[in-house]
Amino acid sequence: MFGKLTPDAFIHGPVETGAQLIVVVGALVVIGLLFYTKSWGWLYRNWLTSVDHKKIGVMYLVLSFVMLMRGAMDALMMRAQQVVAVGDSAGYLSPDHYSQIFTAHGVIMIFFVAMPFMFGLINLIVPLQIGSRDVAYPFLNSMSLWLTVAGAMLMNLSLVAGEFAAVGWLAYPPLSELQFSPGVGVDYYIWALQIAGVGTLLSGINFLVTIIKMRAPGMWLMRMPIFVWTVLGSMLLVIFAFPILTATLGLLSLDRIFGMHFFTTDLGGSAMMYVNLIWAWGHPEVYILILPAFGIFSEIVPVFSQKKLFGYTSMVVATLLIVILSFVVWVHHFFTMGAGANVNAFFGIMTMVIAIPTGVKVFNWLFTMFRGRIVFATPMLWFMGFLTTFILGGMTGVLMAIPGADFQLHNSLFLVAHFHNMIIGGVLFGFFAGFVYWFPKIFGFTLNERLGKWAFWNWIVGFLLAFIPLYALGLMGMTRRLSQVDPIFQPLLIVAAVGACVIALGMFFQILQLIVSVLQRKKNIAGPDPWPGPAGGGRTLEWATSSPPPHYNFASIPRVHGRDAFWVLKEANGPVKEGKTWPERRSSALEAAHERTHIEMPKYTPVGFIVAGCAFLSGFGIVWHIWWLALLGLVAIAIILIARSFESEIEYTIAV
Amino acid sequence: MHSHCTVSSSILDGSTLEHGIIKGVDFLSVFAVLDPKGAIALAERGLMFHAVLFMLIVAVPVYILLFFFAWRYRTGNTKAAYAPHWEHSKMEELIWWAIPFEIILILGALTWTSTHDLDPRKTLNVNVAPLVIEVVALDWKWLFLYPEENIATVNYVRVPRDKPVRFDITADAPMNSFWIPELGGQIYAMTGMITSLNLIANEVGEFAGKSANYSGEGFAQMKFTAQATSQENFDAWVAEVKTSSSTLSWSEYEMLAEPSVTKEPLYYGSVEPNLYNMIVTKFTGLPVPSH
Numbered sequence: 028m029f030g031k032l033t034p035d036a037f038i039h040g041p042v043e044t045g046a047q048l049i050v051v052v053g054a055l056v057v058i059g060l061l062f063y064t065k066s067w068g069w070l071y072r073n074w075l076t077s078v079d080h081k082k083i084g085v086m087y088l089v090l091s092f093v094m095l096m097r098g099a100m101d102a103l104m105m106r107a108q109q110v111v112a113v114g115d116s117a118g119y120l121s122p123d124h125y126s127q128i129f130t131a132h133g134v135i136m137i138f139f140v141a142m143p144f145m146f147g148l149i150n151l152i153v154p155l156q157i158g159s160r161d162v163a164y165p166f167l168n169s170m171s172l173w174l175t176v177a178g179a180m181l182m183n184l185s186l187v188a189g190e191f192a193a194v195g196w197l198a199y200p201p202l203s204e205l206q207f208s209p210g211v212g213v214d215y216y217i218w219a220l221q222i223a224g225v226g227t228l229l230s231g232i233n234f235l236v237t238i239i240k241m242r243a244p245g246m247w248l249m250r251m252p253i254f255v256w257t258v259l260g261s262m263l264l265v266i267f268a269f270p271i272l273t274a275t276l277g278l279l280s281l282d283r284i285f286g287m288h289f290f291t292t293d294l295g296g297s298a299m300m301y302v303n304l305i306w307a308w309g310h311p312e313v314y315i316l317i318l319p320a321f322g323i324f325s326e327i328v329p330v331f332s333q334k335k336l337f338g339y340t341s342m343v344v345a346t347l348l349i350v351i352l353s354f355v356v357w358v359h360h361f362f363t364m365g366a367g368a369n370v371n372a373f374f375g376i377m378t379m380v381i382a383i384p385t386g387v388k389v390f391n392w393l394f395t396m397f398r399g400r401i402v403f404a405t406p407m408l409w410f411m412g413f414l415t416t417f418i419l420g421g422m423t424g425v426l427m428a429i430p431g432a433d434f435q436l437h438n439s440l441f442l443v444a445h446f447h448n449m450i451i452g453g454v455l456f457g458f459f460a461g462f463v464y465w466f467p468k469i470f471g472f473t474l475n476e477r478l479g480k481w482a483f484w485n486w487i488v489g490f491l492l493a494f495i496p497l498y499a500l501g502l503m504g505m506t507r508r509l510s511q512v513d514p515i516f517q518p519l520l521i522v523a524a525v526g527a528c529v530i531a532l533g534m535f536f537q538i539l540q541l542i543v544s545v546l547q548r549k550k551n552i553a554g555p556d557p558w559p560g561p562a563g564g565g566r567t568l569e570w571a572t573s574s575p576p577p578h579y580n581f582a583s584i585p586r587v588h589g590r591d592a593f594w595v596l597k598e599a600n601g602p603v604k605e606g607k608t609w610p611e612r613r614s615s616a617l618e619a620a621h622e623r624t625h626i627e628m629p630k631y632t633p634v635g636f637i638v639a640g641c642a643f644l645s646g647f648g649i650v651w652h653i654w655w656l657a658l659l660g661l662v663a664i665a666i667i668l669i670a671r672s673f674e675s676e677i678e679y680t681i682a683v
Numbered sequence: 684m685h686s687h688c689t690v691s692s693s694i695l696d697g698s699t700l701e702h703g704i705i706k707g708v709d710f711l712s713v714f715a716v717l718d719p720k721g722a723i724a725l726a727e728r729g730l731m732f733h734a735v736l737f738m739l740i741v742a743v744p745v746y747i748l749l750f751f752f753a754w755r756y757r758t759g760n761t762k763a764a765y766a767p768h769w770e771h772s773k774m775e776e777l778i779w780w781a782i783p784f785e786i787i788l789i790l791g792a793l794t795w796t797s798t799h800d801l802d803p804r805k806t807l808n809v810n811v812a813p814l815v816i817e818v819v820a821l822d823w824k825w826l827f828l829y830p831e832e833n834i835a836t837v838n839y840v841r842v843p844r845d846k847p848v849r850f851d852i853t854a855d856a857p858m859n860s861f862w863i864p865e866l867g868g869q870i871y872a873m874t875g876m877i878t879s880l881n882l883i884a885n886e887v888g889e890f891a892g893k894s895a896n897y898s899g900e901g902f903a904q905m906k907f908t909a910q911a912t913s914q915e916n917f918d919a920w921v922a923e924v925k926t927s928s929s930t931l932s933w934s935e936y937e938m939l940a941e942p943s944v945t946k947e948p949l950y951y952g953s954v955e956p957n958l959y960n961m962i963v964t965k966f967t968g969l970p971v972p973s974h
Contacts, residue, residue: 122900195897201874202857202899292874293966298858299873332756335770341780363860364871365803365878372798376791386783387776389745394775396752398766403757414749422738429794431801432731434868435716435724438860438895504715504864506895511903515713559758 030652031211036189042124043186050186076631078165079578081469083172084150088462090176091143094135097183099534101132106493106524112511125510126193127212131182133196134216138223139179141316141450144458146175146230149258149319151469152461153234155569155576156252158243158585158592163236165629166677171230173639178223181646185215189650192216195508197305198279200290200298205283211650214283217276218646224273225642231265234258243568245587252567252591253342257322260350261315267354268311275304284649299364306357314353317449318346320457321388324410327464328392329591330564331407332399338391339590345384345391352381362430363437371430378428382421389414402559405479409460412487416452420445423498441501444494451490459486459537467553471575475547478540485533492526556593566591579626579681626681634671638664715864720886720911723801723867730797734790741786803870804879807847813881816840817959818852820859820872822942823901825892828931828959834924835931837939838907839948843917844887850880853963855940860895863909869895875966884911904944927952933961 039047061067074082108125112118120128154162162168185191192212194203203213238259242251251259278289279301288296329336336342358366358374392414401407423445427433436442467473496519505516512520544551556563556570563570571593572581589595645660647653712718719725756763799805806813817828818840827840842848852861854872861880862869865888870880884890892907912920931939931951936958939949 122903126897126900193899199858199896202897207857207899295967299876333758334765334767337770337772338776339770341776361871363869364873365876368799368802368805371802372795375794375798376787379787379790379794383780383783383787386741387779390779390782391776393745393748393752396749396756398764398769399756400758400765400767401753401756403753411749411753415746418742418745422735422742425738425790426731426734429730429734429790429797431727431794431797431868432734434801434803434870435727435731435864437869438862439716499714502714502716504862504891504893506862506893508897509903 028653030648030654032188032651032653036211037187040121040124042120046186050183071633072631075636076169076633078161078169078629078631078635080150080154080162080165080168081576081578083168084147084152085469086172087143087147087150087175090179091140091147094139094143094179095534098132098135098140099531101128101135103527103531104128105132106520106527108510109512109520110517110524113517114514117511120510122510123193126195126508127191129508130192130194130196130198130212130216134182134192134220136450137196137312137316138220139175139182141454141458142223142227143175143179144455144462145261145316145319146171146227148323148458148461148465149230149234152465152569153237153255153258154241155468155572155580156255156567157238157241157246158568158581158587159237159241160580160584160626161629162233163241164233166632166635166671167229167233169632169635170638171226171233171635173636174226174229174642175223177639177643177646178219178221178226181222181643181650182215182219184647185212185219189215197309199305200279200282200296200301201292203279204291205286206291214280214650217280217283218650221273221276221280222639222642222646224269224276226639227265228269228273231262231269235262235266238262243584243587243592246592249340249343250587250590250592252322253325253336253339253346254319254322254567256343256346257318257325260346261318263350264311264315264318264353268308268315271304272308272312275301275308278304280649284652302361302364303357306360307354310357310360311353313449314349316454317457318349320413320454320461321346323457323461323464324392324413325388326567327406327410327460328395330464330558330560330566331402331404331410332396333402333560333564334395334399335566335591336391337395337397338387341387342391345387348384349381352377352384356381359428359433362433368430375428375430375433379425382425385421389418402564404463404558405474405476405483406460406464408480408483409456409463412483412490413452413456413460416448416456416487416490420448420452423448436501438506439501440497440505440507443507444497444501447494447497451494456486464558465569467557468569468574468576470548471553471573472544472548472551473553473557474544475540475551478536478543482533482536482540485529485536489526489529489531489533492529493523494526496520496523496526562597566594568592571596579628582626627678628681629678630676632671632677634667638667641667715891719865719867720888720890721866721882721884722807723882724865725885726797726801727868730793730801733793737786737789737793741782801868803868803881805881806849807881807883811847813847813849814842815849815851816842818850818861818872819959819962820852820854820856820861820894820898821940822856822899823894823905824939824943824945825861825894825905825907826936826939827907828954829921830959832921832925833954834921835951835954836924837945837949839910839950840892840907841910841912841917841920842884843914844884844911846914847881847883850882851959852878852880853959855962855965856942857898858896859898859905860893862893862895863890864893865890866909869893871896875963877963884909887911887913899942901942901944904946908948924950925952931955931958933958936962 105128108118108120189211192198194208194213198213198216201207238255281287282289282291288294290296290298290301325336325342356374356378359378362371427436463474463479500516500519553574555573556565558564568585571585641660641663645657648657717728719728815830817830819826824837827836852870852872854874859872860869861872866882866884870878888911890909892909894905927950929951931954933955
C-alpha cells in the first residue's frame with residue numbers, strides 16, 4: 028500500500044530530528060495562523076489562483092527567501108562542522124548527514140533560491156518594461172510557479188520522511204546509482220528537480236513568447252531595455268538547456284527504478300556520459316542566472332549615474348555572444364576526466380573567449396559612470412560590490428579554464444571559492460540590487476536606505492571573509508566536501524566561519540529592513556518614479572505607471588518612440604533639466620502617448636495550483652514506490668489539463 | 684632545485700627560472716599547490732603565475748577606473764564634467780572589444796601549448812622508461828600495484844626521486860580523483876576505465892595524497908601518503924615489502940574492496956598475476972577472466 032514508506036522513515040538521529048521538527052512546527056504555525064486570521068479565502072482568491080504576473084512574481088520571491096533561509100542554515104552548519112571536526116574529532120554531524128547537507132545546500136541555492144529569485148524579478152518587471160498587460164500565457168505562468176513550489180516542497184519533505192541525497196548537488200553516478208545510494212535520497216533529488224524543471228521550462232517558453240510577441244507598439248528589438256534582452260537570452264538558454272536536464276535525470280531514474288544501465292558501472296553503463304550531459308545543462312544554467320543579473324545592472328547603472336547606458340549595441344551583441352558560447356564550454360567542468368589535449372585545449376579556449384563579451388560589458392558599465400552624476404543608493408552599492416568581487420571571480424575562472432592549471436585547482440576549495448564568487452558576487456548581488464531597485468514599484472513604498480546599506484556592508488565584508496580563505500585553502504590542497512579536516516586547515520576555516528556569520532548578519536539586516544520598511548510604509552510612499560533625477564530617474568516603461576501598478580499595468584498601452592522609452596516621453600515636452608518638477612511633466616507626457624481602449628484580462632484559476640499539487644503527490648509516490656499514488660497523480664494531471672483546454676471563457680473585459 | 688627531468692617545453696623552462704626567484708619565500712610552503720616538488724607541479728604553478736600576470740593587465744586598470752569614476756563622478760562633485768547623452772563611441776568600444784581580445788589571444792596560445800605539454804598521459808622522458816604504478820580507487824582507500832616489482836600497497840606509495848612515474852588509474856568504487864598536489868595535477872579514477880597520469884618527484888619527501896572527488900561516507904578518511912626517496916632507498920624498500928608473506932589474491936582483493944576505512948598502510952609481498960586487468964574488466968558483465 029505505501030511502497031517503501033514505513034514508520035522507520037520518520038525516525039532520525041538527534042540533529043536531523045531538529046530539522047524535522049522545524050519543518051513540521053513551521054508548517055503547523057503557518058496553517059494555524061491562516062485559521063486564526065481566517066485568511067484561507069483571501070489566500071485562495073488573491074494568491075493561489077492568481078494569474079497576475081506581479082503576484083506570481085511576489086510569490087516566487089517569497090519561495091526564494093524562505094529557501095534562502097534554509098540554504099543559509101545549511102551553509103552555517105557546514106562551516107561549523109569544518110571548524111570543530113578537526114583531526115580525530117568527528118564533529119557534530121555524521122559523514123552521511125554532512126553529505127546530505129552539502130547536497131541540499133547546492134540544490135537549494137541554485138534551484139530554489141537563485142532560480143525563483145530570477146523568475147520573480149522577471150515576472151515582476153518584464154511585462155512592465157515592454158509595456159504589456161500580462162505575459163503571453165498567464166495560466167501557464169501560474170502553473171510554472173506552483174510546479175516550482177511543488178518541487179521545493181517535495182525536497183523539504185525529505186527532512187521529515189526519509190532522507191535527502193548524499194551525493195553532491197549534481198549527483199554524479201555511479202555514486203547516485205542504486206548500488207551505492209540505495210535509499211530514497213537520490214529519488215527525492217531527481218523528482219524535486221524534475222517537477223521544478225518542468226516549471227522552469229514552461230516559464231522559459233512563456234517569457235520568450237512574451238518578449239517576442241507582447242511588446243508595446245514601437246518597441247523594436249533594438250529599443251528593448253537591456254534587462255529584457257538579457258532575459259530573452261536567458262530564456263533561450265532555458266529552452267535549450269532544461270530538456271537536457273530532464274532527459275539526464277530521466278535516464279538516471281530509469282537506472283534506479285527499472286534497473287537499466289545508462290550510467291551504472293556494469294553492462295556498458297557510462298558515468299562519463301552523465302557527467303557530459305549534466306554539464307551540457309549545467310554550464311548554460313550558470314548563464315541563465317548571470318545574464319539577467321547583468322541586465323539588472325545595465326538598468327541600474329544608467330539610472331544612478333543619471334546618464335544614458337553607454338554602448339547599447341555592444342551590450343546586445345555581448346549578451347547574444349554569451350548565449351551562444353555558453354553551449355560550447357561544458358567540458359571545462361571536467362578537464363580531469365581524461366579527455367585528450369586537443370579536446371581540453373579547445374574547451375579551455377572557448378571558455379576564455381566568454382571573457383571577451385563579459386569584459387566589454389564591464390567597460391560599458393564603467394563608461395556609463397564616466398561623466399555621470401552617480402548617486403550611491405543601495406542598488407548602486409550592490410553594483411560596486413558586484414564588480415569588485417566579480418573581477419576577482421572572473422580572473423580565477425579564466426585561470427581554471429587553463430587545463431594545466433585546472434588539474435591543480437579542480438575539486439579543491441579554490442573551485443568552491445570561485446563559483447561562490449560568481450553566484451554570490453555576481454548573481455545574488457545582482458538580484459539584491461534588482462530587488463531594492465524595483466521594490467518601490469511593486470509595493471508602492473521604498474525600502475529603508477540606512478538598513479539597506481548596513482545589509483550591503485555586512486554582505487560584502489562577510490563574503491570576502493568567508494570566501495577569500497577558501498581560495499587559500501584550495502591552494503593548500505584542501506579538497507571539497509570533507510566532513511572532517513586536517514588541523515593545518517583549521518585557522519582559515521575559522522575565518523571563513525566568521526565570514527559566514529557576518530553574511531548571516533547581513534541577512535538579518537535585510538529582514539529588519541523589510542520589517543521596518545513595512546511598518547513605516549505610510550511615511551515612505553513611493554511615487555510612480557521614485558529614484559533620484561531631475562524628473563525622476565526612471566528611464567524605462569515600468570516607471571511610467573503607478574506604484575504599485577494596477578493589475579492591468581497600463582490603462583492604455585504606451586507608444587514607444589526610442590530606447591529608454593519613458594525617458595523619451597519625458598523629453599517630449601522639452602529637454603529634461605534640473606529643477607523642473609515632476610508631476611505635470613509626467614501626466615502631460617503620458618496623456619500625449621496614450622490611447623484608451625477596453626482592457627482584456629485573464630481570469631484567475633486554481634488549475635495551476637491543483638496540477639502542481641497532483642505533481643507533488645505523484646512525485647512523492649515515485650520516490651517511495653507507492654505506484655498507485657504516482658499513477659493517480661499523473662492521470663489526474665492529464666484529465667485536468669484536457670478539461671481546462673475546453674474552457675473558453677478564460678478572459679474578462681474591463682470597460683474604460 | 685636540480686631537476687633531471689627533461690620535459691621539453693618553454694613553459695617548463697620559464698617557470699624553473701621563476702621558481703629560483705620565489706624560492707626564498709617560506710610561507711609558500713604552506714600552499715602545497717604553490718610549493719612544487721616535481722617538474723609537473725612546477726610547470727603548472729608557472730602556468731598559473733603567467734596567466735594571472737596577463738589577467739592583471741586588464742583587472743588592475745578596471746579596478747582603478749571603477750573606484751576613480753565612482754569618486755570623481757559622485758553626485759556631489761559638480762565640478763566634474765557631466766555628459767548625460769553620451770552613449771556611444773565607435774573608437775572607445777573598439778578599444779574595449781580589442782583589449783580583452785588581445786589578452787585572450789595570448790592566454791589562448793598559452794592554453795593550447797601548455798595543455799599539450801602538460802597532458803597527463805604524456806610520457807615525461809622518452810629515454811627512460813617510466814616506473815609504472817597501477818592505482819585502484821576503492822571505498823575508501825587507495826590500492827597501489829607495482830606490476831614490475833610484483834608488490835602492492837594500500838594508502839602508501841613510494842617512488843624514486845627524479846624517475847618519471849606513470850600512474851595507471853582505475854576505480855572499483857564511485858568515481859574519485861587521484862591528486863598529489865606537490866607533484867602535480869589530478870585525474871579521475873573511474874570503473875572499467877584506465878586514466879594515466881605522468882608525474883615526477885624531483886625532491887625527496889613525504890607528500891599528502893588526496894581523494895578529490897566525493898565518493899561516499901568514508902571520503903574524508905580516504906587519504907594516502909606519497910613518498911619520494913633515493914633510488915637505492917626505493918630498491919631496498921621494494922625488497923623489504925617483498926619479504927612480506929601476505930599475497931594479494933583475488934579473494935583477498937575482494938575483501939579489501941569492501942567499503943571500509945583503512946587508517947594504516949598495508950603491504951603485500953606478492954600479487955596475483957593479472958589482478959589489475961581483472962579489476963578493470965570486471966564491469967563488462969562477463970565472467971572475470973581467469974589467468
